[in-house]
Amino acid sequence: MTDTEYVPPKENWVRDQLAAIDAAGDTRVADVQGRRIVVFTVTGAKSGRPRRVPLMRVEHDGSYAAVASYGGAPKHPAWYHSMRANPQLTLQDGTEHHTLVARQVEGDERAQWWKRCVEAFPPYAEYQEKTDREIPVLVCEPVRRDG
Numbered sequence: 001m002t003d004t005e006y007v008p009p010k011e012n013w014v015r016d017q018l019a020a021i022d023a024a025g026d027t028r029v030a031d032v033q034g035r036r037i038v039v040f041t042v043t044g045a046k047s048g049r050p051r052r053v054p055l056m057r058v059e060h061d062g063s064y065a066a067v068a069s070y071g072g073a074p075k076h077p078a079w080y081h082s083m084r085a086n087p088q089l090t091l092q093d094g095t096e097h098h099t100l101v102a103r104q105v106e107g108d109e110r111a112q113w114w115k116r117c118v119e120a121f122p123p124y125a126e127y128q129e130k131t132d133r134e135i136p137v138l139v140c141e142p143v144r145r146d147g
Helices: 012-024 078-085 107-120 123-130
Strands: 035-043 050-056 063-067 088-093 096-104 137-142
Touching (some): 012 050, 050 063, 050 078, 063 096, 063 107, 078 096, 107 137
Antiparallel strands (some): 035 050, 035 088, 063 137, 088 096, 096 137
8 A cells, every 4th residue: 555545644743753654664763742652544434545543552462542532622533433433453563563453442441441541641631631521442452363
């Protein structure tokens, strides 16, 4: 897949982040507030086209959290709707690529993951305080192969 097939991000800083990652072939060249990120590639809910989304790296036992914080905005980010509509995705962590399936977590499982998310990126707690919505947490797990 070539870069021109991806829907380009609207924000310049995200485009710059992805360009640096592409040039290096490694997500470790980019960060947010000194903390590591990963890149999710999701299929757009409306467009059906691939979108790359850099998010904070929250990993536990081979699964990753995608936190739909949108900086504490009153609505969910567009990628959240895409991930819900098309849960199979790819993720780049460093130089490794993984095929994962996303599912939204609730209740005690969400509380456990939320704690990990805030440990990985403390501003998430502030973002939750800024908004009336509960910030969704999606857990992206490796695709299981039967047989």
